[in-house]
Amino acid sequence: MMAQVVGGYFTSHVPAIGGAIQRGDQHEAYWKPFFDGFPPVRQWLADAAPDVAVVFYNDHGLNFFLDAMPTFAIGAAASYHNADEGWGLPVYKSFTGHPNLSWHLIEALVEAEFDMTTCQKMMVDHALSIPFELAWPDAEAWPVKLVPIAINTVQFPLPSPRRCLALGRAVGAALRAWPGSERIVVMGTGGLSHQLEGGRAGFMNPDYDRFCLDNLASDPDALTGHTAEQVAELAGTQGVEILNWIAARGALGDAPQTMVMRNYHVPISNTAAATVVLEPA
Ligand code: DHB
Ligand code: FE
Numbered sequence: 001m002m003a004q005v006v007g008g009y010f011t012s013h014v015p016a017i018g019g020a021i022q023r024g025d026q027h028e029a030y031w032k033p034f035f036d037g038f039p040p041v042r043q044w045l046a047d048a049a050p051d052v053a054v055v056f057y058n059d060h061g062l063n064f065f066l067d068a069m070p071t072f073a074i075g076a077a078a079s080y081h082n083a084d085e086g087w088g089l090p091v092y093k094s095f096t097g098h099p100n101l102s103w104h105l106i107e108a109l110v111e112a113e114f115d116m117t118t119c120q121k122m123m124v125d126h127a128l129s130i131p132f133e134l135a136w137p138d139a140e141a142w143p144v145k146l147v148p149i150a151i152n153t154v155q156f157p158l159p160s161p162r163r164c165l166a167l168g169r170a171v172g173a174a175l176r177a178w179p180g181s182e183r184i185v186v187m188g189t190g191g192l193s194h195q196l197e198g199g200r201a202g203f204m205n206p207d208y209d210r211f212c213l214d215n216l217a218s219d220p221d222a223l224t225g226h227t228a229e230q231v232a233e234l235a236g237t238q239g240v241e242i243l244n245w246i247a248a249r250g251a252l253g254d255a256p257q258t259m260v261m262r263n264y265h266v267p268i269s270n271t272a273a274a275t276v277v278l279e280p281a
Pocket of ligand 2 (some may be wrong): 127191241274
């Protein structure tokens, strides 16, 4: 029996979401349009019943800092711990890893000429914990094992959208070749458009966000027509987190995908927030 990729869950990972959860503000007018996207995500996850999550995200200075920044890093740890990298959020539950699947991916990726940084110790920040809190809000322990894949979206030069899609496709091919019975959900976190610093702080671009959402399921190659620098122009200097979504979409493979749900709401904090679920058509 081979492993099965059951679909993809994509969401923004804005730290302020953690504050809203802590205060119980999910039904407040400011937050409701965002949180209303999650009952369908939770229902889909309950039906799809994954037991592993392969998560494309970016670290924001918790595990990697500007002194040593891998372009692509993958965890191969037995467990991963969260900590607060400075937003004042609660410390979230730890994650159980899947070292055997991690090493399978590492071997396949290096064979496919992706020179991964391999991390047998790795802390994970809000970009991982917030999407899990949104998906499984009442869980005593996370119901899936974790393989985290960190993409540098923080310090230029960034990998190109084309390279991130290729990385995702290589991950997807390796997942489908894993001789286990796992049901695997792929996740992509961050985005959509936002810029937190500099002269364009507060910049968002709903036109570019719509372009990404319209093409994610059916034509992800359309998202690779821009360089990473052009994506920073179009989406903002943190909107480049769309690279995580592009890689995650790649891991779903070339089979047609159905968009199970799509939610877009501007703004959450400084971010145009989006949530999407894709599954094989
Ligand atoms: C915000 C968004 C992010 O993606 C992030 O990592 C930190 C902050 C924001 O909009 O506040
Ligand atoms: Fe972020």
